[in-house]
Amino acid sequence: MQRIKIDETGLFISRPGFDVNNGNVARLVDPRFQLLSEHARGEALSNFSEGSGAGGWSRHRAQFNFPTLPFVPIVQWGLQRVSSNVVTYPEFIISDTTANSNEPGDKMRVGTNYVWAESAINQYTTAGGLFRLRVTVYNADSGLEP
Amino acid sequence: MTARLLLTDERLLLSKAGKSVGLSMPEGDKAFDSEWAYGGQLIAAGFELDPNGPVDTGNGINVSHSSTPWVIDFPECGFIPTVVLSEYQAKNAILPNNHPGATQHVKPIVWERVRRGLDPNLGTKFQWEVTSHSIIMTRASVNGFHYRYQWGLYYRVYGF
Known part of the structure; x- marks a missing residue:
């Protein structure tokens, strides 16, 4: 069984147990596609971002920076609430707390060298919004515009 | 210099920087192994x-x-x-x-x-x-x- 093939298009490697010339199963390495190698990994604790003070609503924000890529990368992230240790993974669940009706819910953004997340507005306590952002950045184009 | 690539007809092994490649090398020293089941395409x-x-x-x-x-x-x-x-x-x-x-x-x-x-x-x-x-x-x-x-x-x- 042939596992490895190099031709004018590049390097092909089949998965264990499959012939590299079998085009009807996924390959381990296929030069037609991108490879999800890890680019960066880390975490950031949020800071108070905005709010109306004690007893009012508050929002928290965390940002993780990574070495600049020529595209907006594929990112996996988890957000852990400090107050409850609840983790949402790999992406956020919307919490439509509507203290500020203009921008309810968690938000996040990925750029070519950063990921930031803003917590949902917490209507009842300024401490509840504190969270930890954990990020793995892959060296692969997400298709999102920078 | 440390050899980092092992290539045969059925196996491609790459070691991480500074680690020497070999069929019995530690898993944690590998950068790529064609025996892995997941390639991340x-x-x-x-x-x-x-x-x-x-x-x-x-x-x-x-x-x-x-x-x-x-x-x-x-x-x-x-x-x-x-x-x-x-x-x-x-x-x-x-x-x-x-x-x-x-x-x-x-x-x-x-x-x-x-x-x-x-x-x-x-x-x-x-x-x-x-x-x-x-x-x-x-x-x-x-x-x-x-x-x-x-x-x-x-x-x-x-x-x-």
Whole structure:
């Protein structure tokens, strides 16, 4: 069984147990596609971002920076609430707390060298919004515009 | 210099920087091994909005006139890949990353689905299937119209 093939298009490697010339199963390495190698990994604790003070609503924000890529990368992230240790993974669940009706819910953004997340507005306590952002950045184009 | 590449007809091994390559090398010293089951191939990724415009029915029901499925194409890969779809809420102009008409905000996921074929248990409202070159979102009938996807879809097509 042939596992490895190099031709004018590049390097092909089949998965264990499959012939590299079998085009009807996924390959381990296929030069037609991108490879999800890890680019960066880390975490950031949020800071108070905005709010109306004690007893009012508050929002928290965390940002993780990574070495600049020529595209907006594929990112996996988890957000852990400090107050409850609840983790949402790999992406956020919307919490439509509507203290500020203009921008309810968690938000996040990925750029070519950063990921930031803003917590949902917490209507009842300024401490509840504190969270930890954990990020793995892959060296692969997400298709999102920078 | 430390040898970092081992290549035979059936095996390709790469070691991490500073580690010497060998058939009995520690797993943690490997940068790549063709015996691994997972290679992390990404076939396609992107963000799309439903091409069917909404119909104003006056009662807030999110529908369209057309029953034509929403099809997102990706390169022919010869097999049915794993697709992950995340839905992003597009109303209130909160869309990912400077998409036309968007603010700077991403309002992410309502739910995420991983599918490799039609699911008969999902009901008729949100049905989609994956072929070797496309993601097809079907449209159920809704009050004489057809279902419209009110959220933008962020899709990732993985090579496994």
